[in-house]
Each structure stands twice: as structure tokens, then as C-alpha cells.
Amino acid sequence: MLKEILFRNKTNFQFVFATIGALIGLTALCLSFQLMLDVQSFHSGEEDLFGPNSVVIQKKVTKLSSLGMNSTDFSDKEVEELRNKEFITDVAPFESADFRVAISEVEGDGLPPFYADMFFQSIPDRFLDLDVDWDWNEESEYIPIVLPRDFIMIINYGIAQSQGFNQISEELMLAARLTIHIKGKDGNTKMIGRVVGFSQKISSILVPKSFLDHANEKYGSGNKIQPNRIFITTVDDSYGELEELMEDMNLDIAKSAIDVAKIKTIIGVVIGIFGIAAVLIMLLSLMGFVQYSQLVLSKASYEIQTLLRLGYSIKMIVKTFIKQMAITFGIITVSAISIMILIKLLIVDVWLDENGIQLESSSLIPAILLALICFGIFVGANFLNVKKTVRNLGE
């Protein structure tokens, strides 16, 4: 009966308006939050190997460099400068092999016979995140190798056709062993290597640092080699600073390598704007509900005053009122979560799948939590407002 008395003079227009506003606002807020989390966690398979914010930088090769008048090496001072940049959290110059290397197939492992000159480089282990054993020591069965993904493309769609041998699948490449031919200062040696992963970001042939250090010492000429490529890790959303650095130092960064960072930054900004708009809509609808409550309460002021005079407590009146509001907010919250899940499953996930983007974790739970927090804020804000208004009417 209390409900009947309190809501007798309700105005449907404002209620419907505030409800629609809250539904749109909450759905948009959850969706943008969820998308933001998705964008933060999405990566191409590549990043599994190198972490999300790592890129390789090198100096552009110019006409002068071709003439030998302009080195593409990084001096110690330049490396130090990079280390001092605020948006760069980690710097690791590539180490190069100080000896000559070639690879060929291991007979019987399925690869066609071939022999190719090669080079080896290494980066600190902390930049690599491989499931396979990347550690190497003198007792190791083979030397783990990471190849550029383009390498296998060149073999399959270029060399295989022109040389007339069969194409090699990634699986075969990962399963087959390779013979490593090392030509150093103390003669030649052969070792066994194995491809453990492919990289799109690094157009280099990577081996464990432990192996390279050991081999350089054993087979190298002893000359100090300045690095010409550097691996850097940047803070999130630092695409702008990275662009600036590229300009300043005349750097070249593999375009694909910065695509993810770029996409993240751009989508992040777009979703951020969308999210801010959603927060504003939510605030407006919250104000709408607060005003709706005040209007309903002021229209029921005679009834509320009389109830308080009859002995009804403020708590009972507020509870009756808030219960109705909570049911409304509950329906809005459940609807917003449902719409968000539908959009996520039917549109976002399908799109991500079609574009070959995998997500590290589900962003649904945090988004649902956000919706529940909003529900709590709505109920809490209205509770305080209703309590104050009822008390004022009583006094």
C-alpha cells in the first residue's frame, strides 16, 4: 500500500526518459570499457614472442651509408640517449656474430637439400617469451633459432618455385633439424640447430645470447662490433613519442611492428571518447533519476508527511521507494549487460576472429563488474537523495 501511495503521482514521461538514458549510457559505458580491455589485450601471434610494446629500431640506410660515409651503427652515446628517454622502459642492442655462418638441411629430416649463408644475432632473453627451451649451454642438443616469418615466405613462394623443390610447411620447419656451419678464426665446425619460432617483428635470425657469447669467444675475430639494431620496450600508448623519435634519429621501424601499437593508440582514443560520452550520458540519466525521485517525492509530500505523522519511519518510506528504483536499475543493468554480451559475441568476437586477432583474457567479467558498480552508484546516489528529501519533508 505504501508503494501505491508514494508512486500515485509519478510522471511516466520523465521516468521513461531517464530509463532510456540510463540504458543507453550503461550499455555504451560497459561496451567501451570492454572494448578498451580487448584492445589493451589484443595482439598478433607475434607478440607472444616479444611482449606487447617492444619494437626493433634501426637507422635508415641512405645514399651516404651506401657509399660508406654514414654509418648505421648506434654509438654508445646514442644507446645511452635512448635509455634516458622517459617513454622507453628497456633498451637492448642486438649482438651480432663475429664469425661466418651457413645452414643446410639434416639429411632424413624432411627438408630438401640446401645450403645458405646466414648471420646470427641475439637479444637479451628477457625480450623473449617462448614456450620452448631458449636456454643454451654446451651440452644442449641443438641451438634454438627464431627465424623471420618472411624467410619461410621467401622460401615457399620464391626460392622453392625457382629452384624446383617442394614448399616447406611451418610445422616441418619447426620439426626439422638444421646443420649449422661455423667458419671462424680457428677453422670450421658444424653444429645442430632447430627453428623454435617465427617472428614478424624482427627481420633477423636470432639465437640465444648464451650461445652467441660462447661462439663469439670461441670462433670470433675479437673485434668489438657496434650494434646497428636495438630492441626497445616502450610504455603503453606512446605511439606519438615513438614517431617523434623516428624523425629525430632518422630511424626505421618495421611498419608491421608498430601497427599494433598504432592501432591500440588510435582505437584507444576513439573508445576513450566514446567512453567519456557514455559517462556523460550516465551522469545525465543519473541526474534525471534524481530529479524524477524528487518530483515524485514532492508530489507525494502530503502523503509522506502524513505517513511520518502516523508513525511510519523514514527508513520504511525510503526502503519502499528505493526498492522500486532498484528494480528499475536492476532491469536496466541486466539489459545493458545482455546487450553488451550480444554485441561482444555476435559482432566484436566475430570481427576479431575474422581478422585473426586473439585475446589474452575475457573482458566480460570486468565489464559486468563495472555495470554492477554503476548499479550500486545509481542505487546509492538515489538512496541518499531520497533519504534527505524524506527527512526534509518530515522536519
Add this chain to the structure above:
Amino acid sequence: MTIEFNNVLPFPLQEYPHGPESVWKNTFKIDFPKKVVLNASSGKGKSTFVNTIYGIRQDFEGTVKIDNADVSDFTLDQWIELRRTKLSIIFQDLQLFPELTVMQNLQLKNELTNHREEGRLIEMLELLGIGDKQNQLCKNLSLGQQQRVAIIRALLQPFELLLMDEPFSHLDENNAKIALDLISEETDLNKGGFILTTLGSYHGFDYEQELNL
């Protein structure tokens, strides 16, 4: 329950002269249970007196005490608790819910206090001659009928003091007497007392104390 007035004078009544017998600007104490009548002509402050004891009006100088506690210190929650358990009232303007039926108006109070069975509600309605009106909206009743609904509603709670502000102003003498008998009976059942304000008629009742304005 004890009601105590110490030099109480409502601000709106400051311009008027008050006699030595008046409750205003005087000091007195009433120990309930007791049946008290306050007989005064219009405009002397009968409603102000009732509403001051009930905590609706706080615009006065002096001190009002209920059970030795200064009412100016009472919070709204304390007043509400008092109104549910010790103080009941029949407002001069009735303060019914016009959009609710007679029975709904009574149940609204009875559900709060769980004081009487529904059968007793019907008995009281029939006793006051409005037993056939229980499902009618209050706004469709005559003032006299509404007054009887307000009287029954005031009896649907435990009380130590029942305040009645001209409760029979729209009733004939016979109906007023029936109502007053019912009120007196319920007051005794509650081991409580009442203060009845009236414009002149005593409705043939034998009061224990009379107050003046």
C-alpha cells in the same frame, strides 16, 4: 506519561493577551492516564497546543517536556517512535488518504502497529455507523463520515496519550457521544489518557481535568 509546560508561548500568539488560567505562558504538569478536555473558542490556539505536544510545531518559547525530557531535543526519529508507540492523534483536518478506501486507510495504520484484528476494525466501523462504507474511497465520503474514519484510525495503535483536535466538529451529538464512548473504552484498554479540544460542547462526558486558553 507526563506532559509538562513551562512558560510556553507560541510565537504567533505572542500578541494576544492570555489569562491566568491559560495553558500559555503558564507552568503546569499533567500525569496521564487522565481524560482531559480543552474548551476554547476559535483562534485561541487549540490546534497549536495539540500540535506542539505532537511535535509538529516547534515555533514557541518556553519548555515542553514529555516524560521529563525536553521535546526540543527530540530528533525526528524519536518523534516517529513516540507517535507509533505512545502518542496518537486525531487531526482537525483529519489527514486521511483520499485516494484510498476507508479500510485501506485503517489498514495502513494497523499494518504498522499490528494493534487490532480486521474483525475489530469492522466492528468499530459498524459501531460508528459507517460499516457499509469500508470499500469506498475516503474522498467520496462526507466530512462527518471521514471524521469517524480518522477517529478509528487513531485507535489502531497503543497509546498513553490520545490527542483529539475537535474530533466531533462534523458529528451530531448522538454520533459524537457514541464515538466518545468508543474512544474512552479504547483509552482504558490502553491504560492511557486523552486530551480533547472542543469548541464548547462537552458531549455529556465526565472529564477528569479541564484546561483553558
